Amino acid sequence: MKGIQLDMISKEKLDRLTSVEKIRMILDGVENGKIIVLESGLTPQEETKLIEATMTKITPGEFSGIEIESYPSGASQSWLNKLLKKPGSGSRLTMIGPADQLKMIKRDRDVISALVSAR
Amino acid sequence: MGIIKRIRSNFSAALNRIFKRGRTRRIGIYGPPNAGKTTLANRIVRDFTGDVVGSVSNIPHETRRAHRREGVTIKSDNSAITLDIVDTPGLATKIDFQDFMKAGLSEDESRRRAKEATEGVIEAVRWLDDLEGVILVMDATEDPFTQVNVTVIGNMEARNLPLLIAANKIDLENSAPSRIKSAFPQHPMVPISALNGDNIDILYGKIADHFR
8 A cells, every 4th residue: 555654752761862862763754755743742942952953954956844733832831830830731732744745734732734745 | 940949040030130130131033934033133232232133135034143232221211231232033934945946036045045044044043042131022913823823932930030022013913912811811012113113212111121
């Protein structure tokens, strides 16, 4: 069967990986045409590291980068988080794929709608 | 981060804000390509020093190197603040040289621009570690829920640093700054036209107040 491989990574597995391992796993998968879905997403710092690592991989005509879709961090905060100035619910479900295969259709605070195409 | 460590960190940040009040702050202008970052940087620097920061173009990734302008004193009705303003290259997760060819550049120029643009994005990301606040420029005619916006906001929140949203291009008919306000209600937002100067005095007042 011909299709697109979708790897859904659990929060438990992500919690066991270091930032470097997560970014390596994501970029290796995406460069091979996979769509990666992370149950608990990345931290903002990991997102910037992923962007940085992606830029070093871009090769004209071969790899143009990634499409990454996640929800914004939760706007509602508990009184304790507000007191501690801690960001809301933090990272949330995230979908990452090759820029030429994954296109966002619509995204808002709680819904991501994307189109996945074969190469 | 543990609770004690977080309280200590926030206490330390508060002390720093008190004792460093009055000194120059380093503020980055961030946003996706073609949001109007350099147009805004040029307007701020021109209004207060008579100079400009960089060139602007309709072709994305015109700014491919960060430019720092030191000691710009922004005055509003009630207060003033001196900033080092860093105009950063547009942040992106993808750069396709064919997009530059569609914009009219030759293949060689497009490939070169794509390479320089990737380096620019890396530079913009690295500058985040050396800033004390960010003006995030969003194109008010576009969907605000882009990954670039989400990532920059998340980074500022994680660092407990101030962030001000400039909802740019309100001179365009299809602009909807209210969408930006409802997308990121936790941060102050000023609808502006960096090109025409609409609401620019309101933005200066907000900058002087927010980054103090």
